[in-house]
Amino acid sequence: MDPTVDQFRACPVGILTTDYYDNVGTFIDEASEAGHDFVATPMAHPTFRRVLHEDKKEKNKAAVDLWRDGPVFDRQDLILQSAACSDIVVGMLAEWLQLDSQDEDIRVNSELALKQELAWASHLGLLSVIFPKLPKGNLSNTARAINHAVGSLSFTQLWTHVLINEPDDEGVENGPWKQWNKLRVLCEQNTKIHVALELTQDLPSDDILDVWMAEPVKALIVPAEVFIPNTKGFPVLPKRHQEFVKKVMDKLRPNILVTVPPTQLHASATPSSYQEYIRHLNRNLPELDAVNQFATGYQDYLQAPLQPLMDNLDNSTYETFEKDPIKYQQYEEAVYRALLDRTEPDSNVTTVIMVVGAGRGPLVDCCLRASTKAERKVHIYAVEKNPNAYVTLQNKKENEWLDKVELVFADMRRWKPSKKCDILVSELLGSFGDNELSPECLDGAQKFLKDDGISIPANYTSFAAPLASTKLYNEVAAYKDLEHFETPYVVMFQQICELNPSQPLWTFAHPNHTHPTTDDHDPINNLHNIRYSQVKFAAVEKSMTMHGIAGYFESVLYKDVTISIHPETHSPGMFSWFPIFFPIRNPVQVPQGAHVTLDFWRQTDKKKIWYEWAATVTKDGQDIAITPIHNVGGRSYWVGL
Amino acid sequence: MDPTVDQFRACPVGILTTDYYDNVGTFIDEASEAGHDFVATPMAHPTFRRVLHEDKKEKNKAAVDLWRDGPVFDRQDLILQSAACSDIVVGMLAEWLQLDSQDEDIRVNSELALKQELAWASHLGLLSVIFPKLPKGNLSNTARAINHAVGSLSFTQLWTHVLINEPDDEGVENGPWKQWNKLRVLCEQNTKIHVALELTQDLPSDDILDVWMAEPVKALIVPAEVFIPNTKGFPVLPKRHQEFVKKVMDKLRPNILVTVPPTQLHASATPSSYQEYIRHLNRNLPELDAVNQFATGYQDYLQAPLQPLMDNLDNSTYETFEKDPIKYQQYEEAVYRALLDRTEPDSNVTTVIMVVGAGRGPLVDCCLRASTKAERKVHIYAVEKNPNAYVTLQNKKENEWLDKVELVFADMRRWKPSKKCDILVSELLGSFGDNELSPECLDGAQKFLKDDGISIPANYTSFAAPLASTKLYNEVAAYKDLEHFETPYVVMFQQICELNPSQPLWTFAHPNHTHPTTDDHDPINNLHNIRYSQVKFAAVEKSMTMHGIAGYFESVLYKDVTISIHPETHSPGMFSWFPIFFPIRNPVQVPQGAHVTLDFWRQTDKKKIWYEWAATVTKDGQDIAITPIHNVGGRSYWVGL
Incomplete structure (x- = not known):
């Protein structure tokens, strides 16, 4: 990691065309001239669409069978005909692919065409291709075909085109997210499949916008049509769009794509106006606060929690x-x-x-x-x-x-x-409060304290909240073992979304007069430092795929002097603790209207302490998802006494 | 496997007492004298219950701390004081354990007492212990404590006591199953945790009874109170109870427990009447039909499907x-x-x-x-x-x-x-119809057939249904790898429950005049033998944990002459095909009122065919569970051409 580079938070800005250029080189040259870093263009000409249907024309039967046997492009079907400029081109797959058509021939031919286009993209060395907008209803076959096809790509990534707001017939606002979510779960959260998120003139509610912060948004498409003219006729973004674009730039560092505007959309616009405006926003992100400056380069990076009792800090x-x-x-x-x-x-x-x-x-x-x-x-x-x-x-x-x-x-x-x-x-506090064994250490130390003495800190409380984060889930899943799914990580959250603000689990207070101080240097047992808590969260405004649990702490040092890393009360500028992340083994769906119940335990024996956790999702009083209890008996993770 | 032994379907019959005997040896002798194979008795005396509360009595503080540090029984607290007869004794854990008490001390002490009793059972060498009835509400801590505690048992099994009918306040009939289900999912379907299912005077609906066929019911408790007197005053079971007991004996081969009756419950009853009646039912199970005779010893045993094209049959x-x-x-x-x-x-x-x-x-x-x-x-x-x-x-x-x-x-x-x-x-048919490549073989063979010729079979259709089976899931999970979760198995179903009758997925018909017969010995491609189907099932009467998918076929040989292994139309006595089982990687909850959508694909390339499958659970139009697509690109399982 090179923290200094990331501190600039610069996003590449490109331009997307939906026109079919006979000579795409001209478009690329002009785009480059106008200051764009890259371009997105259809890979194939609309004529290529004939492959969907032509096997039904008897006259052409032999040719079609030949195509189905070994798909090959007719040179004239291609917009991108060579690898020239392939380092600055994103290819757009054919809009007319119908992988969930009711017509079997269209389904089969669409899949052949998809594979053919992806093979061409891979051959040209394109870094990314854009998959067209997902169908509104069933998308199972689309998912299967994509999942299979990306398996053969070595470094080309797939960006799935999603409109951020596309109210369905029933007025459900998060329809596009649901379709994307279904795709990626069906595709086992395949790390080659990303999102190209397109802004619309109407944005959905802030809750729905938030959910995208947990998704692999690799491109943000800001079409010319969502820009409004300022008093001088130059294109600018409305306030909410500005805020959202800046938040996405800050959190997700996407590639940004403007589009070719219709003639005279904004009176004073030049070919470079749109990208210039985007770069202007990008340069004027809010300054990083102390915590984020400190964390630069470490966002969403999993670290094992410290074991200061067993290991000496360096x-x-x-x-x-x-x-x-x-x-x-x-x-x-x-x-x-x-x-x-x-x-x-x-x-x-x-x-x-x-x-x-x-x-x-x-x-x-x-x-x-x-x-x-x-x-x-x-x-x-x-x-x-x-x-x-x-x-x-x-x-x-x-x-x-x-x-x-x-x-x-x-x-x-x-x-x-x-x-x-x-x-x-x-x-002696950890990100989860008691996880660096402050309770056990102070049990031993409190015999130094007079009966009416003061402990600073006076107490500390652990907090938890259900969390979505495709990034963190994939980081843990990459280890391909159970242990890593049963280990908490210290991590500076960035690409995440919480279902609700976190809730308190339990508190340790010092001195602990309810438990007798023993004179033995080994206390008889540590059962008084066991904790168990169950907290419940309501999915009121959001649906999400829950990937794990966010953990925080708050501590009262003395009376109203406190420190906190809990987002709602975070001590401004304090960077000593990142949050803690508890993964779950299999992501679970949390549909809007459901409740998530978290069970959390702090367990102990004579040699170690550890946490166990489980989540249950209920809707209308019925269990719709139950995770196993994680880290049974501390089998995967523990802190040594 | 020794098929002949299992053909008798004999279940051991024992007797359960809830009394606390000072000399349990007398009870065991009398039970044995009356013809019982084993007994179930409380392990500890009610006096042991004091440990729940006594740490709060200051006077006893030191003793309690000592107990909490290293739990040890007072000899007088024990009913089972020695390993005598331990081979025919099932120990019952204390009824008063309150692992989900709101009171932390009671929770902690209950867990210590649980571990202490289990350690004693393990020391005595008991084969099984009965865990008392689950709490009605929250049971997370019960699950954690059990899951942790059974981890230290080497061969002792735990039977969870469940009343088959215990209507909750809202009149939900399957409350006991739901509690059991939550327990075992939280405990990651731990194979040491089973069910001791107790019959009640009122039985729930047949649908609810059915769900138990998919569960690890290791003991069936038939209390004296559910027996009714026949005309001679001897205890017999009401009709529905008889039917259910016989079905459980046939499918699950449980240990059966009768109980000590109150005095004069049935006028003519002797101490052996109850067990004799149970054995009478056991000896008079319906005769095995040809299919089940053939399958004896192979029930729920996973076999890899044949590959008759690649391998020659022996x-x-x-x-x-x-x-x-x-x-x-x-x-x-x-x-x-x-x-x-x-x-x-x-x-x-x-x-x-x-x-x-x-x-x-x-x-x-x-x-x-x-x-x-x-x-x-x-x-x-x-x-x-x-x-x-x-x-x-x-x-x-x-x-x-x-x-x-x-x-x-x-x-x-x-x-x-x-x-x-x-x-x-x-x-050339397999359990799933086309899975032994009949379509591909007949594609090649149909060139022998005159244009108006007849193919026998004329067609065959594949069927699928969502399935619950703890047994089959655990068999697959035991391999601890992805491959086995993405492989279908030929298996004679026994301990299973289907959500609904299976539905047709697709059909292959021969001769296939819509696809041209080629003269080449290699057809150009096999795309016409690709199939995709989506079928939807409603969970009307049942909730279940779905562990996989049952597959069957039906075939029309000629006009109305058919063969079928589809349960609703099974050709009586035909044993050539067992069903096929497609596992899913993570069991999903299907609450009552939900719908299960199955996506099934038959895919092909030039060297192989394979299946891919996925399941989605929706409720009120929302996705509540989505499985990944299994066996992407045939990565785990395929049939060679």
């Missing part, structure tokens, strides 16, 4: 996370507020703070700054188990902290301090 | 199929009728018959018998490509047929006869 990981501008600010504020509450002004009392999991010391710095600001005396213990980080702590003590800070090299679960503290500060 | 295969009492009778009748229609009585004309794929000659015999009966002169050509069968043909010609029959050693697709025939007789 220096660069510390380095990266210490740069978070928000997290330490919030910790400092929390400690500051706790100090104010804990000790009277001008008191001579020294407040004892223990920072457990001190790493290279940023939380110690927070505490020292808070102490200065609050004008309270503190004595700080910095407890760290990583021998490498401990060297940095020694340097800091020697050079900065001096005797305000006492260093302890120990695992907080095992250390036996000689005195107890007033404030216990830790940052 | 002698025993011929031997087996030649014993079919019906098939040859129908062929003889068809040839007889054709001869009567073809030639005037007392005519001197010799009718030329060609038997293509003559094998060891049974169809030649049919033709000769038909000729005698019809009093028509015939001359028969017997064409066979299998050099080994051809030796038998030579023997038969030498010893029986003499010059009435002329032998031809050739592949019918290549042979060039010197004259044409009046009647072309073939039997």
Whole structure:
């Protein structure tokens, strides 16, 4: 990954023609002259359509049988006759293919013609071809024929042409998505099959637009007809179209296609006006926020969650996370507020703070700054188990902290301090809150804390929501094994759509007075850190194919000082945590009006903790889809204690 | 397999007690004395129930923590205290387990108690334990706990107790099945989890009863209360119960459990009356018909379909199929009728018959018998490509047929006869009709036939129906690969349930005058033998988990002389073909009120034919489940030309 390149978010802009050029070279030259990066043109001439029917004409029988036996183009049937410019050409397959015709001969001939065109595209080395708009009703045979045909393509991709709004007879708004969805599920989510999404003058509701963010939209077609003239007669896009185009540019980085306008559609338009406008929008995307700048190049990239208890973090990981501008600010504020509450002004009392999991010391710095600001005396213990980080702590003590800070090299679960503290500060949180074993570590550490002491954080809550993402599903499916479908991933979401805002699953609060602190260094068991939650989501406005579950956390550090990666309450600019993604083994359909129930467990035994999860889709009280429980007994994924 | 043993269809009969015996040995002895094969008894005493709550009593805290850390039985809590008789004991798990309680402590303690009881059952070497009735609402945590717990059992199986009729508040009749279904899908159809199905006084509708035929019912509980007294005061079962028990005995071979009756429930009953009655039913199952006698030992056993074109059949295969009492009778009748229609009585004309794929000659015999009966002169050509069968043909010609029959050693697709025939007789049919390439073979052979000649068979039609079968699904899933989920199997169905009667997909008719007969020995292409069909089924009375598709054929030999393996029209006694089973990769839910659409393709290229298939479930016009298209391009299964 080269993050800097992607930061520009530049989308190639091409031009699409539906005319049939006798000399397509002229069109390509003119398009290029007008500043387009590529062109899309029909591959074959309408005369080629004769193959649909001609086998019924007896006179031509022999020739047809010959064609059916080994399809070959008549040179005059082709618009794209050679590989010249093939690097900047997208081929459009014949509009008249009728793969779901009731007429068997038309079906069979359409499939032969499809294969013939794809073979030609592949021979020319075209990078992409556009498959014409899907039929409105049955498309099973279309799916089978496409799925079979793309199997023989080595690098040519297929873009399925979809109109974003094509209300069906019953006024269902998401008809085009449903047809696309059915196609790609029938085709086992084949990664060679993408979408060329065409904007229409009327856009569907925002909910329906959102669903496309989870789809492999490789091209966005913005026809000249959806542009409106500005006061000077130049073509511009209406507001909602602008917003949507920008969102798609930002999230999906598609190729963008404008079309050849009818004469005088916009008074002042030149052949380059449309592409120039698109590039203008592209250059003026909203600035990336801190989180997205940090994440550039890592969007939708699956990472295994950290195992900080079993593995020691390396220096660069510390380095990266210490740069978070928000997290330490919030910790400092929390400690500051706790100090104010804990000790009277001008008191001579020294407040004892223990920072457990001190790493290279940023939380110690927070505490020292808070102490200065609050004008309270503190004595700080910095407890760290990583021998490498401990060297940095020694340097800091020697050079900065001096005797305000006492260093302890120990695992907080095992250390036996000689005195107890007033404030216990830790940052042991993972993307799902408890997934880096903060509960277990603090169970061990809370014996350092006075009975009326304060834990920062005070609590943390895990959140989950049903998620669609063709990209993430295919990333996991590529491993072709069960283990990867039963493992959660830390991932910066980009090409996704959530069914609804996420809901809270469970909370851990510290100190945990309901569970006795044991003096043994091994607690008897960890059953009090088991959690189970069931949450239910209603598919009110959307249908979706659910590919997995999005996970987040929120944490109360102290009173109303919080940190959150939950989208609705995300701490602005805090980049230390990406969300977490729990896949499901087989995508399930969530039709509009259905409910999704998620079951989530945090399980534990003496050596590890793990999650199990399952989803059930119900409609009108009936189960319409049930997934198996994933990761039974932690068989595929666990975090070591 | 030892087919003779299974032909008796004997089911073990045991007795179930819900009482808690201080000395269970007495109960076991008495049960054995009264003629029972095994007993089912609670494993633990109700006192054990205290573990659900006692951790909340502070005084007992330490003991409880100890129990939670390493659960151990107090000897007095156990009914089954030793492994004595463990080979004839089924253990019943505590009724009070509340794995889906709202109370977290009760949930956690229930799971510990479950694991503890299962570990004890495993230690004792019990073959089976009965899990108590499922909760009516949420059962996710029950599923997770069971699924996890049975993972540690080596050979002990779990039977889930299900009442066959337990109308819920909304009067839904199949509530118990739905709960069981949800459990087993959440548990990924774990093969250690079975059903102990208990009959109730009111039985649900026949449709609901049918659904259980597809489930792993390992025990059938027939409580004393469902027996009625006959005129002499002895317990007998009402008619519908009798029928159902016999059907279950026949199809599922379960263990049967009667229960200890309340005193004087049936005036003349002795401790052995109930089991004696059950054994009486068991001994008086309807006689196996010819097909089932033939199939004994092969029920639900997956076989790869024959490839008679690529492979030569062996002698025993011929031997087996030649014993079919019906098939040859129908062929003889068809040839007889054709001869009567073809030639005037007392005519001197010799009718030329060609038997293509003559094998060891049974169809030649049919033709000769038909000729005698019809009093028509015939001359028969017997064409066979299998050099080994051809030796038998030579023997038969030498010893029986003499010059009435002329032998031809050739592949019918290549042979060039010197004259044409009046009647072309073939039997090249597979379980799905065309799956042994009859269409392609007869395409080659029809050039032997006069323009007005007769083909026997005249046509054949393939049928399909959505099917539930836990057994067949698990057989296929055991291979743990995609190939086996994309391969059809020839299988004698037993533990299955069809959603609806099967529907016709497509027909091949011979001779095929619409397609030209070519003189080349290789036809130009085989596109005219491509087929595609879409059929739709309504789930009117049933919900089911669909595991695959049942396939059958019907064939018109001549006019109204037919053969069929389609259940509704099955030729009585004909055993030459078992049905065919097309699996699907992931079982899909078909709720009541939904529709299942099946897409089926017969595809071909120059070297092979294959099938592709997909299923879509819709409800209220929305897609609620879509399978991928199976066997794309014949990647997993094909029949060689």
